[in-house]
Amino acid sequence: MNSEEKRIKSRCDVVKIKQADEFSSYMVLEGEGFSMKKKLLVVALSTVMVVSSLLTGCGGSSGGSSSGGGSASGGASGSAETTTGGVFKSVETFAYGSIDPHKEYYSWHTQKYGLTETLFRINDDMEIVPWLAEGIEIEDNVGTITLKDGICFSNGNPVTSDMVKRNIERLIEVSKRFNYMSEWTYETPDDKTLVITTGDRVYPTLKNDLATPELAIMDLDATTDFDNNPICTGPFVVDKFVPQGDITLKRNDNYWDGEVNCDGVVFYSMSDDQSKLMAMQNGEIDAYDNITTSDIEIFSADPDNYTLASVPMQMRSYAFLNSEKLPDSVREAIVLAIDKESIAAFLPGMMSATEGAFDTDAPYGKVQPPKRDIEKAKQVLEADGYKLENGVFTKGGQPLTVTISCYQSRNIDTIAVLMQEQLNAFGIKADIKIVDEPDGTYMTDHNYEICLYRSITDKTGDPMTWFELAVESISYQNIAGFGNEETDKLIEEYRYTVDPDERAELANEIMQQYYDSNTALFLTCYNRNAVLRKGASGFSETNPFEFYGVSAKTTVGIK
């Protein structure tokens, strides 16, 4: 029986995952949901790279012969030429002192470098597909994972189910975030099979959890220096890692999935946007992602030499309106007054305006917040006794003022400035307060009037992730005073509901309550933007997740 139909007591774990560039992003690994309709906004680029499940064994192949199969084929104006061998160079924004994939969020980087791999991966269409695993059979609360034949570590040792089990155990031990996995039991009937029993209840997101980058499989016996040279299964192996600095990797001659095209990979540690841009223009790097608006402008002017890839992520920016500090009428007026389209117009390519937390064409996205309506916003305030005097709403002689808290990342501060201007024009005096990091400040001490935040709101086509992240009373992002018993009950009901139509109806009901409270104002939806030099390909640039990067088929740009 399919687990989704038996979703009696499913629990998804909200996994807070650090973005490559900072600490403040939440994403949820949840699965088995509705397949995500993904809008690909490929500006111009080369193409798909789902890891093929061709089994090629672990022969010690040598040298730089041409890449096997599926090399980059042309997109709209993609290059037909591909290069063989060479060193692929890119940049890494975040500096860190270790590359032990089980620690912190280091796996987000090591996986991008082609060093570590996991049992499953998320493909371009946000589906969970096998990687090191052949597949998974889920029966009630028991998941049976079969490993692929012929998978081996870079030292030639085969990957056994026992080793996978020990990796899970080490991850639980090293990372506090995976504590919940310690409640499960793991059995290895043979070398290729791992049986996971998820306690006494069904755990529908098991496959997704196994696709998290942190669950990288290492050779725990052969690795001596976990912090600097973990032995893993990826197409590249560590050549030199400088803590807080650059990392150089070389080809894994024992790669289990065919020959590796590039001789090596280098990721320079570089956090400055200007430097990245200039390094790309100087031809010092082949590709990088998370590019800025001005980079998009510059590179799109030169399509002969650069290919830009832009994929919408389900990452959204939004504002929380603190119900303890702002009266209902003010919150409603703010929600009605903000013009999201004009905010997005300043950041073309980076983001687009969004109505609510989910796409409107999703079954659970039928309910959306009210559209912008300045007149209505004015009426709401006037009904509450505010009067427009000298362009500012005042009540009892006090002008209406608000403070917008924000931080400087991914144009959040730009959004704040634009919001401030719109509010001032509307008649609400707004100030801006910039903090270094939201999680240590307003997200935890709740001391704000309006604050900006961003996170992935819809990961795999099911709103449960968002409910657990921000709607439930106990959730981390329930900071605007929305959480209430009634909604919690609906969410609990949603958890046990199997029928897709009923689920959609419930989800819309929950979101209706959420939007009605006017505690959250959804602003924009981000794109993942990457740029590649002509000839360079295989940077997972069409994947909406930044923790995928180079692979065996990656090619270097033409100088």
Next chain:
Amino acid sequence: MLKYIIKRLINLIPVLIVLTLLVFLLMYLTPGDPALIRLSSQGANVTDELLAATRAEMGLDQSFFTRYFSWVGGILHGDFGMSYIDDMPIFPKLLDALMHTLALASASTVVSVMIAIPIGIFTAVKKDSIPDNIVRIFTFTGNAMPNFLIALLLMYLFCIRVRLFPVIAKGSVQGLMLPALSLSIPMISKFARQTRADVLQQLNEEYVIGMHARGVKERVILYKNVLHNALGSILTIISLQIRVLIGGSVVTEVIFRWPGVGSLIMDSIGGCDYPTVQGAVLILATLQILVNLATDISYCIIDKRIELE
């Protein structure tokens, strides 16, 4: 001489004690709970028990002085504590950053001295000539330039307009050139002005006039006597400039992504990594104190009279 140095070294002890106290107090007063920052950077689900446990683990539940003494005790053993961000020891990072900052500071000082002193002497000798006036305009402008303007200007000219320098050259000689140059420009301006003024003053002294009268060669007077006597004040300004450099290199390091102490401080402030900020500020201040000491000692070597004061 030795006595003087020992006396100065003993004087350092109370200064260092107050310094560490000050730096520690600064971070102690910082709003925000370090345990919360640490946990949120690890992505753990923050519960009250976990918070309490982390606070205990980090020693935050102890009194101010217990924490202060354990911090200072650690530093004496070369242990600056652990970073809040990645839980790695701070000391190796600091040392690496310090090496980069020192390399940058010494490169720009050497460049500046080599350019500025000849210019200063030349303009003093050829006072009010056309070259002197041109140099004066340049030094005056260089003196008033914000260091980010110089850095951005150099970057715009040599990295964007003419792509002379590679971007990825961190730590290498090539990568050192632009940041060193951008630090040198204001230094050259100050040095050249100071040298010119000092040499001019010496040239008006009685002994120079006397030597002229005795027919001693101009060049001999200039290099053997005038410059030697002017050295003291030139040294003062060099040491003052090094102080400015230690602090002022932050902006330059940030613009050119030079991985020095300044970049480290800015990155750490951004990530609320206060132990690293603490360590870095302490290191820079100690460096400054040592520079001051070295300056005083070299005065003493140049001019024995100071010892008497």
Next chain:
Amino acid sequence: MKKEKVKMNKKQLKKARLKRKTIILGIIVLIVLVLSFFAPYFAPNDPYLTNAIAAKHPPTSEFLFGTDYLGRCVFSRVLVGARTSIFATLMLVIMSFIVGTAIGIICGYYGGAVDNIIMRITDILLSLPQLVLAIAVAGILGGSLVNTLIAIGITSWTSYARLARSHTMRIKNLPYINSCRMTGCSDFHILLTHVLPNLIGPMLVNATLEIGSTMLSIAGLSFLGLGVAPPAAEWGSMVSEGRSFLQIAPWTVFAPALSILFAVMLFNYFGESVCDLANSNEV
């Protein structure tokens, strides 16, 4: 005899010229101050009005210095920023001047343990790299203009205090102060009527010389993002905002940066001529 007279005249002539120069510079400084104070009224465009279509537009007759990444008029922002930048600088200089002079006079006049302790503190503060300390303080207090001023102010008073102290020590040992004391004047009276007027001149000269470097320190901190909150216009933060667009919109960086340069040059030039004038008076 005749030669001597000519020489005297030459000296006087030079002094007169210096005086004229200083006065002219003073007038220019005054004009700049008044202009920057009323700058918002001169701004041709709304410095805060964003415009997506006109973003990053090169200089035109409508937008003299072009527009920034949000389509705001850079020229208007530079004008408005002048008020913030220049008055923040002056405020800081005046505050450190007052605090530093007061502390210096008291230390110099009374001496003893208080003097010892305060002088030790100034020793330590002077040994700290000023900008780094300011960065740490501003980073901890949070970025705002007032915090930036506090951060720089923590160390900037020390130079005034030392100068005032040494002048006071010189003055208090002058014979006439002793006779004042004999006649039963209170310390406060002596400090206010005899000590202060005697040292205020050199202190003011010092303060004028400091304006330029103070402005550079503030600009440096606000460039590092520790200054004003957006969207307020301030020269240092404008440079910082424009930095990511150096390649496609260099005017957003160079307009405010050159404004700082010219302002600092003006204040430095003024400070130096005041200093020269003061020196020539002494001679």
